[in-house]
Amino acid sequence: MAKSKKASPRCSIIIRTFNEEKHLARLFDAIDTQTEKDIETIVVDSGSYDRTRSIAEPRADKLQSINSYDFTFGYSLNVGIKAAKGEFAVMVSAHTIPKDDDWLEKLLAPFEDKNVAMTYGRHLGVASSKFSEVEDFDRIFGPEPRIEHPSRFAANNANSAVRRALWEEYPFDESLTGLEDIDWAKHWMGLGRTVVYRPEAALYHVHEETWQQVTNRYFREAVAWARMGLKSRKDIPRFIFEEARNTFVDIVRAYQANDNPVCERLTLGQRLREIIYYRSCRLAGTLKGLTMVHPLEQQSERESVMFNRVTQAVVVRGPRRAAIEKITLPQLRPGEILIRVANVAMCATDLEVWNGTLGYYKSGMAKYPIVPGHEFSGRVSAIGHNVSNFKEGDPVVVECIQSCGVCNDCRAGNYIGCNERSEVGVLNRNGAYAEYVISPARFVHKLPASMDLKRAALVEPAAVIIKGLRRLNSTIGSNAPGKKRAAVVGAGPLGQMCARLMMLEGYEVTAFDRNPERLALLKNAGIACGTDHQQLADFPVVVEVTGDPKGLDRVLHLTPANCRILLLGLPYGLAQFSFETIAAFDKTVVGSIGSTGEDFERAIAVLDKLDLEPYFENIVPLKNFEAAWIKYENAGAFKIIFDLEQA
Numbered sequence: 061m062a063k064s065k066k067a068s069p070r071c072s073i074i075i076r077t078f079n080e081e082k083h084l085a086r087l088f089d090a091i092d093t094q095t096e097k098d099i100e101t102i103v104v105d106s107g108s109y110d111r112t113r114s115i116a117e118p119r120a121d122k123l124q125s126i127n128s129y130d131f132t133f134g135y136s137l138n139v140g141i142k143a144a145k146g147e148f149a150v151m152v153s154a155h156t157i158p159k160d161d162d163w164l165e166k167l168l169a170p171f172e173d174k175n176v177a178m179t180y181g182r183h184l185g186v187a188s189s190k191f192s193e194v195e196d197f198d199r200i201f202g203p204e205p206r207i208e209h210p211s212r213f214a215a216n217n218a219n220s221a222v223r224r225a226l227w228e229e230y231p232f233d234e235s236l237t238g239l240e241d242i243d244w245a246k247h248w249m250g251l252g253r254t255v256v257y258r259p260e261a262a263l264y265h266v267h268e269e270t271w272q273q274v275t276n277r278y279f280r281e282a283v284a285w286a287r288m289g290l291k292s293r294k295d296i297p298r299f300i301f302e303e304a305r306n307t308f309v310d311i312v313r314a315y316q317a318n319d320n321p322v323c324e325r326l327t328l329g330q331r332l333r334e335i336i337y338y339r340s341c342r343l344a345g346t347l348k349g350l351t352m353v354h355p356l357e358q359q360s361e362r363e364s365v366m367f368n369r370v371t372q373a374v375v376v377r378g379p380r381r382a383a384i385e386k387i388t389l390p391q392l393r394p395g396e397i398l399i400r401v402a403n404v405a406m407c408a409t410d411l412e413v414w415n416g417t418l419g420y421y422k423s424g425m426a427k428y429p430i431v432p433g434h435e436f437s438g439r440v441s442a443i444g445h446n447v448s449n450f451k452e453g454d455p456v457v458v459e460c461i462q463s464c465g466v467c468n469d470c471r472a473g474n475y476i477g478c479n480e481r482s483e484v485g486v487l488n489r490n491g492a493y494a495e496y497v498i499s500p501a502r503f504v505h506k507l508p509a510s511m512d513l514k515r516a517a518l519v520e521p522a523a524v525i526i527k528g529l530r531r532l533n534s535t536i537g538s539n540a541p542g543k544k545r546a547a548v549v550g551a552g553p554l555g556q557m558c559a560r561l562m563m564l565e566g567y568e569v570t571a572f573d574r575n576p577e578r579l580a581l582l583k584n585a586g587i588a589c590g591t592d593h594q595q596l597a598d599f600p601v602v603v604e605v606t607g608d609p610k611g612l613d614r615v616l617h618l619t620p621a622n623c624r625i626l627l628l629g630l631p632y633g634l635a636q637f638s639f640e641t642i643a644a645f646d647k648t649v650v651g652s653i654g655s656t657g658e659d660f661e662r663a664i665a666v667l668d669k670l671d672l673e674p675y676f677e678n679i680v681p682l683k684n685f686e687a688a689w690i691k692y693e694n695a696g697a698f699k700i701i702f703d704l705e706q707a
Contacts, residue, residue, distance in 0.1 A: 067145065068145050068146070068147070069099050069146045070098035070099065071098070071099050071149070072101075072102055072140075072144030072148070072224075073091065073100070073164075074104065074140035074150065075087065075101065075102070075103045075116075075120070075140075075153075075154050076104050076133070076140070076154065077103055077104065077112050078112070078128075079108050079112060080112045081108075081115060083154055083157075084154050086157055087154055087156060088115075090158045090163075091158070091164075094163065094164045095164070095165050099146070099150075100121040101119070101120045101122075102123075102140045103116040103122070103140075104125075104139050105123065106127075106136060107126070107128035107442060109441035109496065110441065112154075113452065124139050124140060124143055126139055128391075132235070132236065133217070133236070133238055133240050134233050134234040134235070134240035137151060137217065137232050137240065138232055138234060144224060148221050149221065149227060150167065150168075150220070150221040151218070151219075151221070151222075151241075152218065152263070153218040153219075155266045155268075156183075156218060156264060156265050157263055157264045157266070158262075159184065159263055159264060160262070163181070163262065166181070166260040166261040167180075167181050167220075167221050167258060168221060170256040170258060171221070171223065175252075175254050176223075176255075177222060177223055177245070177248040177249075177253035177254060178220060178241075178248065178253075178256070179221050179257075179258055180216050180219055180220035180257060180258070180261075181201075181219040181262055181263065182197075182201040182203075182258075182263070183200075183218065183262075183263065183265040184197060184264050185197050185322065186321055187321045188325065189266070189267055189268075189321070190274070191310065191314065191322040191331050191335055191338070192310050192334070192335050192338040193267060194320050194321065194322055195306070195309070195310050196306075199306075201216075201257075201259065204259065205256070205257060205259055206256075207256055210250060213246075214242075215242055215255060217241040218265060219263050220241060226253070227244075230244065235287070236284045237280035237283045237284050238277075238280045238281045239281055240284075242284075243284075246288070270370060271337055271341050272341075274338060274341040274345070275341040276345065278341070278342045278344075278345030278346045279345035279346070281346075281349065282347075282349025283352065285349070285350070286349065286350055286352075291350060293350055296351075299343075299346060299350075300343070303339055307336070307339045310335045310339070314332055315328065322334075369390075371386070371388075371495045371496050372385070372386055373385065373387050373431045373495065374493035375387065375429050376429060376430055376431070377429045378416065378428050379414070379416030380414065380415065380416075382685070382686060384683065387431070387490075392443075392498065393444055394446045394447075395444055395445070395446050395502070396444040396447070396498055396500055397440055397444065397456075397499055397501045397504050398441045398442040398496055398497075399438040399440060399441060399497045399499065400438050400439050400440075400496055401433075401438045401497055401704045402438045402439060402513040402514075402517075402703075402704060403436060403513050403514045403701055403702065403703055403704065404435060404436040404492040404682075404701070404702045404704070405517040405520075405701045406435075406688065406699070406700040406701070410493075411693060413486060414432065414689060420486065420487050426488065427488075430485070431490035431491050431492075431494050432485045432486070432491050432493050433484075433492035433494070434460040434483065434492065434520060435460075435492075435517055435518065435521055436457070436517050437456070437516035437519070438456060439454065439456065440452055440453060440456055440504075443501075447501045449501070454506050455506070455507040455511065455513060456506055457504075457505050457517075457520065457664070458484060458497065458520075459484075459505070459520075459660055460484045460485070460520055461475065461481060461653075461655070462482050462489065462499070462500065463475035464480035464481065465502070475656070483654075484497070484499070493702070495704065502657075503657070505657070505660045505661065505664060507519075511667070513705075514676060514679065515667060515668070515672060515676075516667070517701055518672060518675060519660060519663045519664055520660075521553070522557060522561065522666070523656075523659040524554075524652075524659075525554065525561050525628065526655065526659045526662050526666075527654065527655040528603070528650070529558075529561065530659070531650050532624060532626040535624050535648050535650055545568050545598075545600060545601065546569055546570075546599060547570050547571070547572060547601070548570070548571045548572070548602075548605060549572050549573075549593070549602060549603065549611060550604070550605035550606035550607075550608075551571045551572070551575065551578040551589070552573075552578065552605065553699045554605050554628060554629070555573070555603075555605035555606075556571070556578070556581060556582060556674070558603055558605060558628065559585075559587050560587070560672075561670070562603075563587065564670075569587055569588065570587075570589065570590055571588070571589050572592075572595075572596070573589070573591070578698065593614055593615075594618060596615065597618055597619065598620070599620070600622065600623055600624065601623070601626075602623060602624070603626045604628065604629055605628045605629045608629070612629075616641050616647070617641055621645040621646055621647070622645070622647065623645075623648070624648045625649045625650065627649065627652065674698055676701065678697045678698070678700045678701065679701045679702075679703050680703070681703060682702045688702070
């Protein structure tokens with residue numbers, strides 16, 4: 061849409077947004093086709109963390125941002141109208157679509173009467189709406205035009221317009237939790253002004269709410285009714301009677317062949333069930349709002365009913381029990397960043413979480429449910445207070461192991477010893493098999509703009525290897541003979557990357573594995589390969605990657621005296637080892653887990669130097685996660701990357 065060039069357009073369209081990427085472009089498209097062209101568009105965003113802002117920026121004349129901490133419906137409208145230049149301010153919800161090209165023209169037509177303060181138009185349901193909500197739309201917003209009477213009237217800022225000059229005298233009440241339109245209309249009708257309903261100015265109103273969101277909507281409206289003194293506890297019997305009557309009428313309508321668009325989506329039985337759910341939620345929310353003894357003063361309370369923070373994620377609820385579920389994102393705390401996941405790479409640890417074989421879960425240290433996934437890339441979607449070195453849209457990766465930063469171990473640099481540490485997707489912190497991940501900013505690393513985000517999903521395992529090699533090298537010394545010859549035991553995804561990184565460090569690497577297909581991938585990269593583990597006796601440096609207890613015992617026995625052994629693979633389960641071979645032959649065993657910020661930065665710097673094509677042969681959407689896990693479990697895939705940006 062071409063942005064307005066006029067200093068004073070006839071009207072300013074105010075669009076409130078919070079996570080409206082699904083609908084906003086359609087609304088702009090409909091505005092483009094309107095017969096009324098003398099307009100400007102102003103988007104007021106309340107901290108969206110999806111693509112709302114990127115959709116709005118090129119199409120809106122102005123994009124105003126407010127913090128979700130400060131949001132009320134009245135406040136967001138006041139911010140938008142304050143920035144407006146038009147004679148009339150048109151309010152429209154982002155999740156609406158004007159029915160006709162002359163919607164705006166018809167909405168503004170009553171203002172030819174200088175006494176008209178406000179106009180509002182009709183709301184129509186769609187197939188994805190709730191059955192009873194469509195019926196309510198028809199009851200409240202009927203086909204007949206009318207001039208509202210002060211004793212009984214309606215108004216709705218999802219499809220309305222006001223004179224800006226009158227708004228300047230009486231802005232919307234910012235203390236209300238809703239119904240700021242009712243309050244404004246009531247004020248001006250009390251002073252003799254007119255409010256006009258124009259059914260010809262119709263739009264489709266898309267509410268795709270969970271049942272909790274339906275309850276919240278009617279709860280906050282009831283709080284507003286009580287706050288304005290228009291409804292109270294004494295109105296409860298009448299409201300219950302009306303809801304009972306509406307329920308009966310809805311049920312009758314559900315049996316009839318009618319024009320309710322929801323009938324396209326639901327069977328008769330589903331309609332009946334939805335009617336009961338909807339009316340129950342409306343009743344519960346209203347009763348709670350009219351009977352509450354204190355206002356919504358706490359930020360957490362307001363946020364819980366004002367905002368839809370529902371997102372989707374793979375949730376593991378126990379061994380072999382996982383499904384894509386709707387979850388609620390917590391509010392961002394100071395110092396945190398919200399990241400929209402782009403790609404997440406499957407790790408064998410994800411399967412251990414799923415199978416319940418990971419030591420954390422067997423010991424009870426970690427608890428279900430959890431969202432797995434720690435190898436991932438994404439883009440910054442929202443920034444908490446006190447975060448200054450990131451901006452929305454930055455491509456990023458995140459450290460898996462996250463320590464408290466203040467205990468004695470952390471201050472000494474021993475983050476592994478932190479009793480409060482968490483591990484993304486593994487221990488006490490939800491991971492990246494999800495649309496969004498929250499992380500403290502100090503564990504987030506910015507990527508070069510040129511880096512492919514699928515490749516970036518492999519930064520975390522690369523950083524793990526880099527940390528292990530750093531610890532290994534510290535035991536060898538720069539002048540030690542034989543440093544450059546090394547064996548990597550295990551040619552899985554981690555072993556292959558380890559072999560490639562060791563080559564970058566100047567090692568002459570031989571990889572050992574029983575799987576000829578995996579070894580073939582390394583031979584193509586110019587890395588020597590072997591299957592006879594007896595040859596380990598020739599290598600002064602060995603990296604064990606499999607995590608197989610039998611393989612580890614074999615490495616301890618077969619390696620030569622004074623060998624340096626790095627353990628990158630974790631044996632999940634109890635095993636017995638002949639550790640006497642370590643002491644008897646001066647062998648050094650180095651354990652390593654996780655990585656540091658230093659290792660992440662190094663991984664980001666070197667990742668583009670690695671040949672990683674085999675890692676990208678299995679890219680699938682997240683919805684196929686369980687089939688992908690089973691495929692990997694059965695050795696049917698080398699590496700699997702889930703692409704959350706696939707359409």
